[in-house]
Amino acid sequence: MFSPEGPRLRELAVQVMSSVERGYDLLAPKFDHTPFRTPDSVLDATAVALRRLGPFDSGLDLCCGTGAGMDVLARVCRRSVTGVDFSAGMLGVARERTRPDGPTAGWVRADARALPFGPAFDLVVSFGAFGHFLPRELPGLFTQVHRVLRPGGRFAFPMVAPPRPGSLAYGMLLGFDVVMRVRNAVWRPPFVMYYRALRFGALQRDLVRTGFRVELHPLPEFGQRPDGSPRVRLVVAERTAEPRVGRGPSAVPVRPRPAG
Template sequence: MFSPEGPSLRELAVQALSSVERGYDLLAPKFDHTPFRTPDAVLDAVQSALRRTGPFDAGLDLCCGTGAGVGVLAEVCRERVVGVDFSAGMLDMARERVRPAGPSVSFVRADARALPFGPAFDLVVSFGAFGHFLPRELPGLFAQVRAVLRPGGCFAFPLVAPPRPGSLGYWMLLAFDLVMRVRNALWRPPFVMYYRAFRFGDVRRELARAGFRVELHALPEFGRRPDGSPRVRLVMARLPDQPAVPSGRDAVGSP
């Protein structure tokens, strides 16, 4: 699972016993040599799909890590790309490694639950970060995404089909989440990373509540499962082209 350049078991153990922020600061120099980095095949497939729906002017990579998704945005955005993450170590690696020749690229340290931007972006993407958010945090997270998007903007992220119940992958993810729950019950600070907590039914409902219209696009590069369903989809949550107009008493500013 890890290349020779990746972290040792001791380094992973130290990371796992740290906070999320400190853990990623420690892992940052070797993160791209771990299976936690989004595979290039997924990045390339998302880039191809976004090319078909773009172009976009300004893009934001939410929880950008070492900047793999920033490279995708640089290929589909014409003017500006921003990567945001709360790990200073990950951002240092991103600044060092991501040097696209296209639009202006910058990196900002911030928490995804309190983004320091106004409605300045046409596209927000995120790759592999949602396991760090508890289900109860999704409404606030999606509200933040909506707040930084312009009217008609799009929030896009890949979604891998969950493993079938009883399969090896199913039991591996279940075991990982169980270990994390035990760890967080016994150790502080917590390290939030749950692979099975990001359930599409809940996600779709919360996106709709935040004002998004949700579209699903199969990524054909990954084929289909035996039942015909796509192995990987691109979720594209869109905002209306114009802000909602208040009605009734609110329209005239009544309390």
């Protein structure tokens, strides 16, 4: 994080005291040099797993950031890939790293809670974004994903097994969340970024209630925990029914803006 390419402590302090959108606008030029970016090992393992389920025609990277997930989509989608994010700074960096030899790429600035698309996608992926949504917002977010998928389309995202209570990783995540909650209690606008708020049981229930059929695919590249369970799973939720909860605002389908 504090390498010559990454943000300095002062820059991070300014970013975290801003809104989520403004904070990521500021962080965008150096985001790929921080621990917040999904590691390439997770992206590669996800692409391998999705190849076994595809190929797909059109894909959407939800909360795409600087576009790392777009590289995954480019490996498994034949026609087009689209990235959506509400940070103009992150989208600017993402456009610059578009692969010219891949499927047609488009970038759209929008709030994931009100996606401006019709049912245009066979695959939606997301990497590390759920911590920016409060638990009560997730049903509405999943309804938006359900709405933009074609029947039979899939929503896929990796999930790392939670660290054991008492471990160093557990303490670090707990400490980070406590700091963020104190910050949001005394400072406005809020910066929603909670790493421990997501619980798989609640997430799975929200997906099922929204009209998804949920499957778990272990990512063997990351091995197993001492109890034999996978360290990392790919959650694959298939659109099977009309959503029953959390309908978000209506949206008009738009054509993704070409990259460049």
